[in-house]
Amino acid sequence: SQVPSITLNNGVAMPQLGFGVWQVPDDEAAKAVTTAIESGYRSIDTAAIYENEQGTGRAIAACGVAREELFVTTKLWNSEQGHDSTLRAFDASLDKLGLDYVDLYLIHWPVPAKDAYVDTYKAFEKIHADGRAKAIGVSNFLPEHLERLLGETSVVPVINQIELHPQLQQAESRAFHAKHGIATEAWSPLGQGKGLLEVPTVVAIARKHGRTAAQVVLRWHIQTGNVVIPKSVTPSRIVENLDVFGFELDADDLAAFAALDEGRRLGPNPGEFNVGA
Ligand code: NAD
Numbered sequence: 001s002q003v004p005s006i007t008l009n010n011g012v013a014m015p016q017l018g019f020g021v022w023q024v025p026d027d028e029a030a031k032a033v034t035t036a037i038e039s040g041y042r043s044i045d046t047a048a049i050y051e052n053e054q055g056t057g058r059a060i061a062a063c064g065v066a067r068e069e070l071f072v073t074t075k076l077w078n079s080e081q082g083h084d085s086t087l088r089a090f091d092a093s094l095d096k097l098g099l100d101y102v103d104l105y106l107i108h109w110p111v112p113a114k115d116a117y118v119d120t121y122k123a124f125e126k127i128h129a130d131g132r133a134k135a136i137g138v139s140n141f142l143p144e145h146l147e148r149l150l151g152e153t154s155v156v157p158v159i160n161q162i163e164l165h166p167q168l169q170q171a172e173s174r175a176f177h178a179k180h181g182i183a184t185e186a187w188s189p190l191g192q193g194k195g196l197l198e199v200p201t202v203v204a205i206a207r208k209h210g211r212t213a214a215q216v217v218l219r220w221h222i223q224t225g226n227v228v229i230p231k232s233v234t235p236s237r238i239v240e241n242l243d244v245f246g247f248e249l250d251a252d253d254l255a256a257f258a259a260l261d262e263g264r265r266l267g268p269n270p271g272e273f274n275v276g277a
Pocket of ligand 1: 019020021022023045046108139140161162186187188189190191192193194197212214215229230231232233237238240241267
């Protein structure tokens, strides 16, 4: 497909744009993932807590695209953190997905009150050594949590998947990641479709390029170097969100995007999010 790949710090290639399935019910996931793969997506982002690994797996099994051409990510839920429980939860995810490996396995949240992410990550290192996850990483880790992993474990996470969009540009995390060879992946890249896509600056840039607001926002992510995983269950939008490689934002557009940063989160602050502790 036309989607470029980035090379992770362990040499594994990851498509820079993929398909996210948060809030897609299991019985709709197969249809949405099938549409995405047929449209040209090759990377799928799910998680145990999304409860749609089975539907996602059914689409993967039936899609007719070779397994090695797909990039499948899933995530360990907070309540399963800890060494042995992680190994069991990983087996359960693989089973639901119907796969014998995932391309990327992520710790979903650090859950600081539980203080188990280091032991959890050591189990991830075993899974990785066994070849059952081609790459391992984290999600929602603040630099302080990454510092601890870097100090106490041996495999540098390939990626940190964090909330990131033009109104929450995450300069500090991005700089920390860059310094340590960790890729930055943006969740809720469209700001969950609320507000951001109606911001006058975004609408004006879209009009200038003859594109939609969603497309110019995704293009901003691509030019910023982020991995993105927009979600939609609407076939026309699934196609639209992938079609962001035929135009380029200029310096004026990028400056206008830079001015939209408000540091405002849609989701929880990872330093205080302890659900499942
Ligand atoms: P998103 O920013 O991708 O927005 C999705 C919503 O935007 C859709 O439900 C729809 O309402 C709207 N939308 C999508 N395409 C559109 C278009 N072309 N035009 C207009 N509106 C459009 O939000 P998200 O689903 O929260 O994030 C994407 C993915 O990131 C998730 O599916 C999930 O895989 C991942 N995620 C991870 C975490 C985490 O903690 N690691 C948290 C949230 C999301």
